Amino acid sequence: MNITLYVWRQKGPDDAGRFEQHGAKNISPDMSFLEMLDVVNKELIKKGKEPIAFDHDCREGICGSCSQVINGIPHGQKERTTVCQLHMRNFKDGDVIYVEPFRAKAFPVIKDLIVDRSAIDRIIQAGGYVSVHTGGSPDANAILIPKKDAETAMDASECIGCGACVAACPNGSAMLFTAAKVTHLAMLPQGRIEAARRVCVMTEEMMKEGFGNCSNHYECQAICPKGIKVQFIAKLNREFIKAQLD
Numbered sequence: 001m002n003i004t005l006y007v008w009r010q011k012g013p014d015d016a017g018r019f020e021q022h023g024a025k026n027i028s029p030d031m032s033f034l035e036m037l038d039v040v041n042k043e044l045i046k047k048g049k050e051p052i053a054f055d056h057d058c059r060e061g062i063c064g065s066c067s068q069v070i071n072g073i074p075h076g077q078k079e080r081t082t083v084c085q086l087h088m089r090n091f092k093d094g095d096v097i098y099v100e101p102f103r104a105k106a107f108p109v110i111k112d113l114i115v116d117r118s119a120i121d122r123i124i125q126a127g128g129y130v131s132v133h134t135g136g137s138p139d140a141n142a143i144l145i146p147k148k149d150a151e152t153a154m155d156a157s158e159c160i161g162c163g164a165c166v167a168a169c170p171n172g173s174a175m176l177f178t179a180a181k182v183t184h185l186a187m188l189p190q191g192r193i194e195a196a197r198r199v200c201v202m203t204e205e206m207m208k209e210g211f212g213n214c215s216n217h218y219e220c221q222a223i224c225p226k227g228i229k230v231q232f233i234a235k236l237n238r239e240f241i242k243a244q245l246d
Contacts, residue, residue, distance in 0.1 A: 004021065005023070006099070008100035010109050029088050033083050054112065054114060066083035067113075067167070069100045069102060070083065074164040074223050103167060106166065106209050122205055123178055125205075126205035127197060152187050156232055157180075165220035168220055169219055175211075176221065180228050182198060182199050183235045
């Protein structure tokens with residue numbers, strides 16, 4: 001298949017940036033989107049041109065680093081799929097595809113399709129962990145956890161921190177990401193010890209990093225490649241209110 005690409009090219013955060021047209025020829029439908037970009041880059045290098053800069057790591061939908069907006073949709077049009085898991089069979093021969101980086105105040109563009117997502121890392125560093133001493137590994141049944149709580153914690157822990165929720169939100173909010181991390185630990189006995197401090201410092205860091213407020217557009221839930229639900233935002237709000245009362 002042959003594809004026409006309009007790719008965002010930007011030398012750095014201070015550059016204006018622009019869309020640049022490229023042709024992707026003889027692309028196999030079994031290629032992933034990133035593999036297709038690899039093919040385009042090989043042709044650019046052969047011609048002595050600068051390849052397209054894009055971020056990637058695991059290419060298995062785990063790391064969350066492939067922060068691209070494809071035809072106006074973070075990670076593309078296929079639900080619950082990261083860019084690295086999006087295959088070219090989801091497109092048609094002759095398609096025109098626009099590729100650009102995540103757009104958010106807290107995610108400045110580094111180069112081309114690469115954005116600085118370290119603001120999300122700093123939210124985790126603020127309190128998204130358990131710091132109590134646990135000693136050796138306890139038996140699996142040493143701490144009894146209700147099945148519903150365990151399942152809720154597991155659902156929240158699926159968040160890979162890709163930032164698609166931020167890019168999709170009209171306000172550039174990181175509430176879904178922060179809520180997933182807070183809920184994951186708040187539902188478990190090991191995380192309850194620091195729950196009040198955690199929700200306060202993570203929320204404070206989120207606001208400090210320049211993320212917007214949640215206004216219930218639900219775009220974050222619709223675009224999340226792991227299906228994280230907005231119900232976790234309600235849990236975050238409850239945890240925050242409890243912490244303030246304490």
